[in-house]
Amino acid sequence: MNIVIQGLGEMGASLALILNQVADNHVIGIDINQNTLDYAIKHQIISESGSDLIMVADRADVIILATPINGIKESLKQLAGITLKPQVIVTDAGSTKNEILQVANKVLVDTAFIGGHAMAGTHKSGVAEANKDLYQQVPYFLIPNQVGKAYVERLKNIFKPLAADFTTIDVEAHDHLMAMISDVPHIAAFALMNTAVKQLGSFDNFGRYVAGGFTDTTRIAASDAKLWTDILLSNRESVLENNQALIDELQEINQTIADNDANKLQEMIQTAHDARQNLLSRKQHE
Incomplete structure (x- = not known):
């Protein structure tokens, strides 16, 4: 399974580190900082690196957007302009959801988007803060919005190695x-x-x-x-x-x-x- 993660700060890098340890997963890390990508490859946080999400998005089975919120919204618009795999799941790690869901509903009309937010992380930042235990037993909100239950269950199964406590919730709540x-x-x-x-x-x-x-x-x-x-x-x-x-x-x-x-x-x-x-x-x- 190809998992593309854009943004290798503490949250994104920790997701990559955990998911990349699963034998069937191939994690592709995307970041604008080459030093971050080099560190992630050297420490086996990711299996492949790149600086452009659009160059690898069509290979993805799962796309995780873990940049700041404005970056997530921009990436959603970019993804809408290319052909993705029919069953791809796009999710994010933004800590507020309303604006992100509004953009996703408008531009990703034929693609499954599930909003995501884990109550994990620290005040620290950067790829060097990647932690394989970061998500263990922490609340992980999923906001399915317009997708069916099957997609949510599939994402939970993919994210099972995180050992998080998944909860679905309405965007406004x-x-x-x-x-x-x-x-x-x-x-x-x-x-x-x-x-x-x-x-x-x-x-x-x-x-x-x-x-x-x-x-x-x-x-x-x-x-x-x-x-x-x-x-x-x-x-x-x-x-x-x-x-x-x-x-x-x-x-x-x-x-x-x-x-x-x-x-x-x-x-x-x-x-x-x-x-x-x-x-x-x-x-x-x-």
């Missing part, structure tokens, strides 16, 4: 969920890091005093700026709605402190504490 549990936390980390610098000056002025709370809360502020610009703008409506909810909560905490209302402040903190403990307990039992 997916993007609303991601806005709250992924997008807004990143915004909060970006904002806290920027605020600290504005309030305290260069990190050289306060970095040595930073303890676990600040470090843990701002860890994802080290995420790729271009990638997260694309993500946040591609999910604008849900991001704005959920980010406003966070702003409202912050304002309520601010007002409670201004009112010197110890009882209400403690209640708000206790509510967050209990919810966090419930989350940890559930994670430990999964």
